[in-house]
Amino acid sequence: MLELRNASMYAMYLDGKTLREVGEVFNITMAAVRKAFVRDGYKTRSSAEGSLLKTNPRCKEMYAMYHSGRNFVEVGKEFGVGGATVYTAFRIRGWPTRKHSVNPKVTFNGQTYSLTKVGYYSSTAKNDKTPLLHRVIWTHHNGPIPEGYVIHHIDENKANNDISNLQCMTNSDHGKHHDSLNKWRESLR
């Protein structure tokens, strides 16, 4: 019975409640909750992880990063927390997460592209003149990319290469656009 109680306490904790809040529900002290978790081998959050979960602006920032194609662990590293905490932060806010991480490989016109660390799909062929899939797809629809122009992902997800998500911009407009996105993100803090 005790184990069952601990499991429900832990479920509550994973839903973002603090040790203290869980204790209040079960009418035991915060220390007793922690002790029960440690004894049963449930992992507890660091105080940094706990406070991050409560901070909406930081979580929004994490979500934007996640949405740009990075996984929970990679996002967590940037914020000094574990991947599980990142996942919890999104889940308790009802923010949808990817079922699986983005496909590691996709094909387009018979060529295979693999997801790179920075979030773009890149050709697996050696010496491919146009290795980046978003450039290939835009060109496929619109013809060659003019000199001095770049292809921007409108939703900031570098792995979302649907043609509706690709915008051709001058290099300088693109820089300004990302600057303003960064400022917006800064304002959420």
Ligand SMILES: [Zn+2]
């Ligand atoms: Zn861009």
